[in-house]
Amino acid sequence: MKQKLKTLSLFDSIYTKFLVQLVLLTFIPIALISILFSFNMYQGEKDRRYELNNQVNTSVVNNINVNLEFTSRITQSLLSSNELNTFLKNPYSVEADYDNYIASIQSYVKAAIQSDSRSDIFIYMENSSIPMSMDVFYHLDDIRHVAAISDFLDSDAIDLWLCGDDFSDTSDPYLFPVSDRFIYLRKAYDYKKSFLGILVFSIPEKYFLSFDAQEEGTLISKGHSRIINLSGDTLDGAFLSDMLAKNESCFQLESYLAAKETLPNFPFTIITVTKRTNYGQLLLLFVFILVSFACFSLILCLRNLKKLVSQMDDCLTAMDISIHNNYTTRIPVKGNNEISHICERINLLLNQAALLSEQNIRKETSNKETRLIALQHQINPHFIYNTMEVFSSKMKLYGHYEESDAMVAFANIFRYNISTNDALVTVAEELRQMHNYLNIQKLRYTNISLIEDINPALLFALIPKFTFQPIIENAISHGLTSKEQPLTLTVSASVTDDFLSVSILDNGIGMLPRQLANLKKTLASTEEISTDGHSVGLKNINTRLILYFGESSHLTIESRHEKYTKVSFRIPYTQKVLSS
Structure with missing residues (x-):
């Protein structure tokens, strides 16, 4: 039997192992160092940009805080004037208020406005009796309809910052400037919490959003x-x-x-x-060049290794072909290196293996032929002896034609044994031989019946000659306790996965577990068959099956005491070729 060659998996390959080691020890560390270096540089550049953004934001926030504080001081200064509060609260009279307005109110407001050069300051008065003047005093009713102003007046807020976008849908000649400006609104009250109007600061955004940056x-x-x-x-x-x-x-x-x-x-x-x-793109380019160089070095290194592995693969393939061809082919020798020297020495080993294989085949063939001839002829004397004993006993008791029929069956059996040298016969031929044998045995045991559970297509399947009869003989000899006991024999055959399975079942007395174990031990024994003992037929069949088809084809015996005995075997399925 040819030994199955071990296949080389991908992970067992020298090339794969070398590649993995090279990648783990060289390529991956270089890649990781490059990526880490690039990431640190990338993160550093990113942090510098964030720092610049925060510097600009800090500069703008500081500017805003300065402007907010300055606006708050101007607002408090205006609202702290009692004269202005009184002027805004009381009804206006030209005779009583004009001189006071010219003398003190106008001068005070102008001084406050001049102190804040960034802002346009407006006072929208709730008191509509006071005339508009100085481009500072306006009537609140003129802008009360503006949505942003109306919402502010209706709210509980004292002050509010707005921008030009809050007034994008408004166009009013009395409205303060809003384009590109921040608007500060502050409600004015007197000491009795009476509403006087609102103060408006319109400040260009540039004063708030100036910053220092690179x-x-x-x-x-x-x-x-x-x-x-x-x-x-x-x-x-x-x-x-x-x-x-x-x-x-x-x-x-x-x-x-x-x-x-x-x-x-x-x-x-x-x-x-x-x-x-x-x-970052420059870093990526650097990493790409570094990785490309590493890959190029890796390819150059692997190219020579792959060439070496390829020579080894060719050598192994040639060895496989030679083994499968019974060492008839040789490994081609290429070049003059270590691999070629290995191939030469392997060829010498193949020559010696071929010689030894040929010698072993001759010995095994001779041994098989000798043993098969001995086994084939061993059963005949034993069978003839038993048959003649039956005829002798029966003919003493009866003088009828049954003996004549039995004699005919015996002649057929004898002819079957000596008529051909074929080692394999069809199932149909074995069945006919079985019927001849049972016709003889029915002279002694009248209650024997046979059931054939075989597909007609399997009647031309080939099995070793003289296989069924020893099994049937063993069933009758050891399965019956008396001549009157009924015995049913069932012969079955089927094909599965190109293998023919045959079984012969009897309903005899069966075997005890100890007897079954001893019988299996006898069949498994490698000792020569002895003519003594009652299992010579089964041992003979088991030995021939193994010689013909190998260790996997052997007798399998199942038995339960007082229930049944079943003898089975499994051989490769082949059919007899019918001549036309």
Whole structure:
């Protein structure tokens, strides 16, 4: 039997192991170091950009706080004047108030306005009897209809910061300037908490949003958000909307870095935007070049290794072919290196293996032929002896034609044994031989019956000659306790996976577990068959099956005491070729 060759898995390959080791020890460390270095440089550049954004935001916030404090001082200064409060509260009379207005109120308000050069200051009076003057005093009713003013007046807030976008839908000649300005509204009350009107500061946004930075930027207004664009790019509306939706103080959006600042007492959000430099792209290029160089080195290293492994694979393939061809082919020798020298020595081994194989085949063939001839002829004397004994006993008791029929059956059996030298016969021929044998045995045992459970297509299947009769003989000899006991024999055959399975079942007395174990031990024994003992027929069949078809084809015996005995075997399925 040919030994199955062990196949080489992918992970057992020298090439694979070398590749894995090279990648683990060289390529991966280089890649990891490069990635770590690039990430650190990338993160450092990102942190510097965030720091720039925070510096700009800090500068703007400081400016805003200064302006808020200054506006608060001017507001307190105006509202702290009792004369102004009295003037705004009481009904206006030209005779009584004009001189006071010219002498003190006008001078006081002008001084306050001049102290704040950034702002346009307006006083919208609740008292409509006072005439408008100085481009400072206006009637509140003239702007009360403006939505932002109306909402402020209806609210509980004392003051409020607004921007030009809050007045985008309003156009009124009495309205203070709103374009590119922050608007501060403050309600005015006297000491009795009587409402006098509102103070309005209209301050250009540039005073709030000036900053010190290394880069020039543009200012983008969007609602209550002011975006300082230091990227140099034009930011579209969709991008600005996505950026305003972010809640983080520092975040990255696409290739831009942004820092957001919100003041508790100033309802506007300051966002500084910078663009990342192409430094990251340079790092990626550096990593790409480094990885490419490592890959190129790896390919050069693996090329020679692959050539070596390929020569070894060719050598192994040639060895497999030679083994499967019974060592008739040789390994081609190429070049003059270590592999070629190995091939030469393997060829010498193949020559010796071929010689030894041929010698072993001759010995085994001779031994098989000798044993088969001995086994084939061993049964005949034993059978003839038993048959003649039956005839002798029967003919003494009866003088009828049954003996004649039995003699005919015996002649058929004898002829079957000596008529052909074929080792394999058809199932149909074995069945006919079985019927001849049973015709003889029925002279002694009249209650024997036979059931054939065989597909007609299997009648031409080939099995070893003289297989059924010894099994039937063993069933009759050891399965019956008396001549009158009924005995039913069932012969079955089927084909599964190109193997023919045959079984003979009898309903005799069966065997005890100890007897069954001894019988199996006898069949498994490698000792020569002895003519003594009652299992010579089964031992003979088992030995011939193994000689013909190998160790996997042997007798299998099942038995239960006083129930049944079943003898089975399994051989490769072949059919007799019928001549036309």
